[in-house]
Amino acid sequence: MESGPIVAYAGVDATAPSLHVGHLLPLVNLLHFYLHGHHVIALVGKSTASVGDPSGRVAERDSIASQRLEEWFGSLWAQIEKFFERGREYAILKGYNQANFGKMELKTNAEWLDRLGLVEFLATVGPHIRVSSMLARDSVKGRMNSGAGINFAEFTYQLLQSYDFWHLYRTANCRLQIGGSDQFGNITAGIDLISRYQPGSPSEASSTPAEAYGLTAPLLTTESGEKIGKSAGNAIWLDGDRTTPFELYQFFATLPDMHIQKYLQMFTLLPLSEISAVMGSHATNPESRAAPSLLAKEVVTLIHGVGKASEAEFITKLLFPVGEEASFSAANIISVIGEMIAKLARRVGAVKSRSVAQSVIKSGGMYVGLKNQKISDPGATVEERWLVDGEVLLLRVGKGKFTVVQAI
CATH class of the missing domain: 1.10.240.10 (Tyrosyl-Transfer RNA Synthetase)
Structure with missing residues (x-):
């Protein structure tokens, strides 16, 4: 990096309809490289999404139907484009010089993996892979030692991700892969393949180490140490319509x-x-x-x-x-979140049913007004003192759900 700009990449498989906060660290790392003049590649894994990465998982990933995969792929592609657009705006806001920014491009591994036949892959890549190394990876050992085990597709996933790194190294001079710490084994497998498989040389291998590197970031976890993500069921989505x-x-x-x-x-x-x-x-x-x-x-x-x-x-x-x-006025509230009022009322609502409402109220989880007046009576009716300027009612359920109701 001291000698000049490099090419770096980070990838995410299209296994969900949205990115989540667990994806932020690799993406922010990639953003830093971009803001400091490097060439970055964001890779959306379309082909690998249908195989399933066992890293950081305790059970098999569900197979992804073709139509759903297409939808998720398009969604993630658009989100990553938006992330870098927002990232540029945010950086400029913080005083970064746009003239120093590098190059950013989006790619999908379907460009090269979908054209790669199984026999060709085994004949060219297979001789340079050691099964003992594959078995030694933590992601594989963890699954093999679990009751769920690991299927063959997941076992060979590391070969496909290795090939991604190898392909970008050969075609784009990409020398750095960035990922979460659970990707360490997959990244080092790619570095190993780059070192071993060099078409065109007499031995298809080099005596000097390849200039390829990996950079891992710690995973976001809950207080109990559980990984934050889609598979754990606790994802905080980056899609504004989901979170x-x-x-x-x-x-x-x-x-x-x-x-x-x-x-x-x-x-x-x-x-x-x-x-x-x-x-x-x-x-x-x-x-x-x-x-x-x-x-x-x-x-x-x-x-x-x-x-x-x-x-x-x-x-x-x-x-x-x-x-x-x-100090808030009804006009102030409506001017800021007026467009959200109807949307929030439909999307979040107060509660799902009358019985749920009664349960929430009895447990002390419903509040109204600017002073967060707790409602204790399920049969209570709206009082004038709860309204802001006599026309806006704030209704909050628990810590995160709320509805703004405008009197007409």
């Missing part, structure tokens, strides 16, 4: 203090001096929640843009006031 900007904001704003400084360093483009300053302020006055609020706003700005971040911040202050009571 709203407000919900994404709340995820980061309510993280335990132990994560805040690390996440500010990993997920934002804030200078380290500014992060240190805000963490010092947070240590002095943790009740203000200044540091986690900053983290939430920065991440939502990166993913959804400045407007959605400001909107999510406004809603948070509206529903969860901290310190001195803020």
